[in-house]
Amino acid sequence: MSETEQIRAKAKELLDSKKVDCVIGYERATDGKNARPMFVYNAKDTDRLIFDQTCRHNLVRYLLNRKDKVTGIVVKPCDSRAINLLINEHQIARDKVVIIGVVCPGLVKTDWNKTGDKLRDACQICQQRTPVVYDVLIGEPKKVEPPADAYPDVTGMEGKSVEEKRAFWEKEFSRCIRCYACRQACPGCYCSECFVDRLDPLWVGIRIAPAENEMWNTMRAFHLGGRCIGCNACEMVCPVNIPLSLLNRKLEKEVMTLFKFQAGLDPEAPQPLAAFLKDEKLGVAE
Amino acid sequence: MAVEYQPRIVGFLCNWCSYAGADSAGTARMSYPPNIRIIRVPCSGRVDPLLIVKSFQMGADGVLIAGCHPGDCHYTEGNYYARRRFALLRPFLEYLGIERARFQVEWVSASEGKRWAQVVTSFTNQVAQLGPRKLLVPEATR
Amino acid sequence: MSKFISKKDLNSWLNKVREKRRLIAPTKVEDLVLFKEISKVEDIVSDYVNTDLSPKEFFFPPTEVLFSIAKKDGGVELTPARVEKETVIFGMRPCDAKGIIALDKPFLEEPTDPLYREHRDKTILVGVACLKACPECFCSSMGGGPDDPAGFDIMLTEVKDGYLVQVLTDKGKALMPDSMLSESKEAKPKAAEVAKVPAEGVNVRLRQNFDDPYWGRLADRCIHCNMCSYVCPTCYCFDIRDYPNKGKSDRVRSWESCQSAGFTKIAGGHDPRANKGIRMRQRFAHKLLYFPEQFGVSHCIGCGRCVKSCPVNIDIREIISDVQKLGAKGE
Numbered sequence: 001m002s003e004t005e006q007i008r009a010k011a012k013e014l015l016d017s018k019k020v021d022c023v024i025g026y027e028r029a030t031d032g033k034n035a036r037p038m039f040v041y042n043a044k045d046t047d048r049l050i051f052d053q054t055c056r057h058n059l060v061r062y063l064l065n066r067k068d069k070v071t072g073i074v075v076k077p078c079d080s081r082a083i084n085l086l087i088n089e090h091q092i093a094r095d096k097v098v099i100i101g102v103v104c105p106g107l108v109k110t111d112w113n114k115t116g117d118k119l120r121d122a123c124q125i126c127q128q129r130t131p132v133v134y135d136v137l138i139g140e141p142k143k144v145e146p147p148a149d150a151y152p153d154v155t156g157m158e159g160k161s162v163e164e165k166r167a168f169w170e171k172e173f174s175r176c177i178r179c180y181a182c183r184q185a186c187p188g189c190y191c192s193e194c195f196v197d198r199l200d201p202l203w204v205g206i207r208i209a210p211a212e213n214e215m216w217n218t219m220r221a222f223h224l225g226g227r228c229i230g231c232n233a234c235e236m237v238c239p240v241n242i243p244l245s246l247l248n249r250k251l252e253k254e255v256m257t258l259f260k261f262q263a264g265l266d267p268e269a270p271q272p273l274a275a276f277l278k279d280e281k282l283g284v285a286e
Numbered sequence: 287m288a289v290e291y292q293p294r295i296v297g298f299l300c301n302w303c304s305y306a307g308a309d310s311a312g313t314a315r316m317s318y319p320p321n322i323r324i325i326r327v328p329c330s331g332r333v334d335p336l337l338i339v340k341s342f343q344m345g346a347d348g349v350l351i352a353g354c355h356p357g358d359c360h361y362t363e364g365n366y367y368a369r370r371r372f373a374l375l376r377p378f379l380e381y382l383g384i385e386r387a388r389f390q391v392e393w394v395s396a397s398e399g400k401r402w403a404q405v406v407t408s409f410t411n412q413v414a415q416l417g418p419r420k421l422l423v424p425e426a427t428r
Numbered sequence: 429m430s431k432f433i434s435k436k437d438l439n440s441w442l443n444k445v446r447e448k449r450r451l452i453a454p455t456k457v458e459d460l461v462l463f464k465e466i467s468k469v470e471d472i473v474s475d476y477v478n479t480d481l482s483p484k485e486f487f488f489p490p491t492e493v494l495f496s497i498a499k500k501d502g503g504v505e506l507t508p509a510r511v512e513k514e515t516v517i518f519g520m521r522p523c524d525a526k527g528i529i530a531l532d533k534p535f536l537e538e539p540t541d542p543l544y545r546e547h548r549d550k551t552i553l554v555g556v557a558c559l560k561a562c563p564e565c566f567c568s569s570m571g572g573g574p575d576d577p578a579g580f581d582i583m584l585t586e587v588k589d590g591y592l593v594q595v596l597t598d599k600g601k602a603l604m605p606d607s608m609l610s611e612s613k614e615a616k617p618k619a620a621e622v623a624k625v626p627a628e629g630v631n632v633r634l635r636q637n638f639d640d641p642y643w644g645r646l647a648d649r650c651i652h653c654n655m656c657s658y659v660c661p662t663c664y665c666f667d668i669r670d671y672p673n674k675g676k677s678d679r680v681r682s683w684e685s686c687q688s689a690g691f692t693k694i695a696g697g698h699d700p701r702a703n704k705g706i707r708m709r710q711r712f713a714h715k716l717l718y719f720p721e722q723f724g725v726s727h728c729i730g731c732g733r734c735v736k737s738c739p740v741n742i743d744i745r746e747i748i749s750d751v752q753k754l755g756a757k758g759e
């Protein structure tokens with residue numbers, strides 16, 4: 001059975017047995033090529049569910065709207081880490097989710113009305129091909145050889161001069177239209193009032209201008225420091241193609257170096273910025 | 287000779303140790319460069335990275351955070367959290383094109399007036415040496 | 429017989445236009461095609477179907493200062509912002525001109541927005557007809573068409589080696605006098621075939637199905653970013669703030685979106701549109717029901733930008749069909 005067929009069968013079983021109230025999966029988008037999230041409430045609709053290399057959304061985001069109902073959810077390996085993150089942060093309960101984990105072949109680059117066969121950059125260096133948490137696993141677990149350099153993109157950026165970095169980020173941030181799709185697509189961005197929406201004090205001005213855009217983009221990334229699970233949902237939804245993963249992955253790399261921590265692997269492990277060791281040496285004020 | 291470049295420095299000082307340390311430097315009539323604008327905060331752990339990014343954005347050439355020595359925090363552990371946060375923020379700022387030397391964290395106790403004067407002097411010199419920040423982005427107002 | 433300009437002559441005309449005015453045209457920015465100020469005519473792209481962001485930003489910018497406030501002689505002096513330079517927007521598509529016509533309604537009807545008025549007066553629109561349609565656009569169902577010249581000062585249609593020209597207004601005539609143009613016997617090429625959506629009577633259906641659970645189900649998938657409003661050529665909501673600036677204060681207007689959570693929050697914290705489904709319904713009802721009722725024209729012009737950029741494929745074409753299918757219940 002293909003992955004799609006297995007997902008359909010499982011979703012049908014979960015809905016028929018009333019174990020879940022809804023299954024969140026993917027269906028074909030209106031361009032006939034991409035995928036889009038689908039909420040299945042009725043077993044007869046399960047045959048619309050699909051799974052392939054265009055299924056780019058991190059559906060875990062939607063669990064935040066369904067905290068009190070039991071939900072079935074289709075997750076890729078990176079998405080599954082978001083479940084651990086949200087359990088760790090007491091946002092969702094493990095017994096309220098039935099996780100249909102799918103072994104991921106990596107996503108292909110897609111655009112509206114276009115799909116290719118080239119893997120996304122993030123997926124080429126991904127080391128997580130099997131979900132870290134699931135109730136049912138679809139596909140054969142895969143082990144991936146870690147690449148020699150897990151952060152080639154970040155290393156490239158680090159090597160630039162101060163002026164080059166400033167120029168690069170200014171150019172990137174100047175395109176931002178502050179639609180906040182990056183925040184809305186992120187499973188880790190769930191504050192009831194985001195710092196950027198605060199009116200009093202107004203931390204970030206309302207201007208859609210380079211200075212405010214920079215403030216927004218840098219602080220968004222930093223708030224996910226040690227929490228970003230690397231699903232890249234933010235970058236994939238950006239309408240003006242700002243390379244947000246360069247920011248996220250820099251923090252991920254530093255968190256790894258400083259605290260030997262990767263987010264979303266263990267629902268019990270304390271988060272690096274919410275913990276400390278009394279005698280640690282971190283290169284600050286020493 | 288042209289007027290010597292005067293860097294603008296923002297200092298976030300914890301109320302219990304460093305602010306009192308700065309006070310004791312004053313009472314002892316120690317002198318240090320007047321470039322620093324001090325903002326008193328309850329604890330170094332209260333300093334949101336947002337405040338630092340915002341300071342830089344509004345034209346600061348350097349930002350100095352000062353708090354109690356590890357183990358001496360008035361709230362027991364605020365500065366331990368601060369230490370981790372700033373350990374992560376510092377390389378991030380550098381990555382965004384803000385030189386490492388423009389951002390510094392120091393532990394200064396209430397009795398260390400002399401040390402406070404030294405910290406400010408050396409940090410001011412360090413920032414002055416870098417020159418003004420090349421603000422490609424126009425300063426945010428408000 | 430129609431007027432004609434060769435590609436070479438058009439380029440030298442654009443160069444001349446650029447000398448005294450701001451020339452805006454579609455150009456490549458990374459992987460996107462955007463309207464930007466052009467410094468070299470060669471940077472203008474012609475092989476685009478439509479730009480990724482709409483040209484509304486040149487009339488209703490993402491952020492602009494409305495006026496400055498300063499203390500003077502014991503009183504307060506207000507200095508309104510002015511538009512200094514004349515702008516020529518080249519390469520706009522017919523749908524986007526329709527978008528500007530729609531924007532004119534709220535901004536130019538009394539009381540007029542003076543800054544918008546000035547942007548409008550000082551801008552000349554040079555359109556290019558669509559010979560190819562995007563897979564997501566549906567202008568001809570929303571009262572427009574791929575070769576509709578409405579709203580343009582000059583309209584071009586690409587033919588071999590040049591463009592057929594329609595000069596439509598006096599502003600256009602002043603910029604491109606007849607003397608520049610030659611006669612051509614070339615037949616006007618067929619405009620693009622644009623997909624249809626069943627928009628006829630959707631306003632009535634929307635009203636009938638105002639309280640249908642459909643909206644709540646649709647909101648399941650919506651992630652409530654502001655992208656659709658910001659790529660839309662006709663969305664015109666904004667927020668206003670004062671920005672203190674060296675002893676003065678600037679009153680600044682920036683884009684806002686009805687899809688953001690705090691948009692309708694009022695004093696005391698109450699939010700009449702706190703629910704995601706209601707916010708979503710607001711967007712589509714404004715496009716297809718309220719605006720047409722108030723101003724007599726559709727507020728969706730069928731450019732398809734929201735369809736293309738929505739991260740979760742909330743597709744207005746599908747919504748129009750779905751609402752039609754809901755039928756005549758309620759009321």
